[in-house]
Amino acid sequence: SQQGEEDPQALSIQEGENATMNCSYKTSINNLQWYRQNSGRGLVHLILIRSNEREKHSGRLRVTLDTSKKSSSLLITASRAADTASYFCATDPQLSGGYQKVTFGTGTKLQVIP
Amino acid sequence: NAGVTQTPKFRVLKTGQSMTLLCAQDMNHEYMYWYRQDPGMGLRLIHYSVGEGTTAKGEVPDGYNVSRLKKQNFLLGLESAAPSQTSVYFCASSYSTFSSGGNNEQFFGPGTRLTVL
Numbered sequence: 001s002q003q004g005e006e007d008p009q010a011l012s013i014q015e016g017e018n019a020t021m022n023c024s025y026k027t028s029i030n031n032l033q034w035y036r037q038n039s040g041r042g043l044v045h046l047i048l049i050r051s052n053e054r055e056k057h058s059g060r061l062r063v064t065l066d067t068s069k070k071s072s073s074l075l076i077t078a079s080r081a082a083d084t085a086s087y088f089c090a091t092d093p094q095l096s097g098g099y100q101k102v103t104f105g106t107g108t109k110l111q112v113i114p
Numbered sequence: 115n116a117g118v119t120q121t122p123k124f125r126v127l128k129t130g131q132s133m134t135l136l137c138a139q140d141m142n143h144e145y146m147y148w149y150r151q152d153p154g155m156g157l158r159l160i161h162y163s164v165g166e167g168t169t170a171k172g173e174v175p176d177g178y179n180v181s182r183l184k185k186q187n188f189l190l191g192l193e194s195a196a197p198s199q200t201s202v203y204f205c206a207s208s209y210s211t212f213s214s215g216g217n218n219e220q221f222f223g224p225g226t227r228l229t230v231l
Contacts, residue, residue, distance in 0.1 A: 035220075041225070042223050043206075043222045044222070101162070101173075106156035107156060
């Protein structure tokens with residue numbers, strides 16, 4: 001099963017509005033990453049937040065992490081039509097021994113209407 | 115730098131045919147991955163490699179084989195294609211893993227859209 005689950009599955013907003021999407025996960029993690037996927041393209045890394053961090057910013061992106069609730073949120077401020085894409089969270093589990101696989105969620109599909 | 119490249123971009127196979135998908139990266143990354151993406155399923159890891167000459171099974175390895183003879187290349191093979199393998203396949207690479215003290219950001223290729231009839 002997926003470690004990360006995004007919510008909502010789809011989101012439609014007007015250009016200039018803020019977009020918030022959430023990710024919940026099941027086991028303890030080393031870090032959580034957010035990726036963007038434009039239609040027909042590969043995923044692109046947006047931001048990584050480590051388990052000992054609570055908030056991180058990158059341009060118009062703000063990511064929060066609440067390890068007690070096992071959840072993260074991605075906020076895109078002042079959205080643009082070019083932000084239309086699917087957004088995925090990926091979790092790096094905190095397990096012992098060997099290589100631990102990063103697991104991707106099912107994604108939130110964001111549509112920004114001009 | 116080209117980053118991660120995949121060939122071919124599109125392919126249509128008949129059931130039972132075989133093919134190889136090629137992934138190449140020019141970032142000197144140790145780790146490489148093959149995923150498949152299906153509607154509503156997110157990305158599922160097929161196989162991965164933690165270095166040249168190594169391969170390991172991921173979440174959905176059945177029906178696929180891989181090889182990593184050179185550090186920059188990771189090949190995904192389908193020996194006898196089935197309609198259930200119709201999907202979009204993504205290759206990715208990363209410099210390190212968190213457990214090795216690094217940032218395990220993954221770099222993705224553009225994908226291969228495979229249809230098996």
